[in-house]
Amino acid sequence: MSASGAPGRGKFITLEGGEGAGKSTQARFLAEHLRSLGHECVVTREPGGSPVAEALREVILSGVAASLGPSAETVLFAAARIDHVAQTILPALARGAFVVCDRFTDSTRVYQGALGKVDPGLIRTLEEIAMDQCRPDLTLILDLPAQTGLARAAARRAQQAADRFEAEGLAFHEGLRSAFLEIAKNEPARCKTVDAAQRPEDVGRAILALVENQFGPLAAKAGTP
Ligand code: TYD
DSSP states (O other): OOTTSSOOOOEEEEEEESTTSOHHHHHHHHHHHHHHTTOOEEEEESSOSSHHHHHHHHHHHHTTTGGGOHHHHHHHHHHHHHHHIIIIIHHHHHTTOEEEEESOHHHIIIIIIIITOOOHHHHHHHHHHHTTTOOOSEEEEEEOOHHHHHHHHHHHHTTSOOOTTTTSOHHHHHHHHHHHHHHHHHOTTTEEEEETTSOHHHHHHHHHHHHHHHHOOOOOOTTOO
């Protein structure tokens, strides 16, 4: 609580990385931990996270929009993000909650920008519009060899077909990894890299340490049993 009695702005944490890095498992672990200390925590994902954005997610990941070309696809990701930020993220931050988001703007920079060769000017402009008042306070980049991530992703989906991006070749996924590491190198105050090849519980522990480092001890809220 701030001195006025209103909750201070919450914390916005994004999880980024290639396919099969374990982002959704780690988002769940982190949220369980924060809730066990009495904090409100909203777990969300991109593309998606609000009704309009979830509808756009279907369109984007099914591949039907791929024929529009990478620039138009980038616009679709941004449109989904605008709704997600307005409907889900900003209201939660205003309540003082933690928001843990599985992918955000760094995924656009990497998938559409670095790999899709979309004009960096367009990516920047869309980022400015979508991220108004909503920059991540901490971005955790879950890093692991592309081959390991792809094998995990294939095991997870079992018999289902690979989605649009998972179906790309190994060189594409190695490119994703380097592009995420490049962002981490350029923005060290916001971005922390985590070795995601470790056991999930060890990745979880590393993440908690990084979150405490960034925000201070995650003390239990008053009234928590
Ligand atoms: P998802 O099934 O959520 O994959 P993952 O478990 O790997 O996060 O699908 C999201 C896909 O969308 C993923 O391949 C990355 C891609 N993506 C972009 O290309 N640009 C973006 O801005 C976002 C948010 C996701």
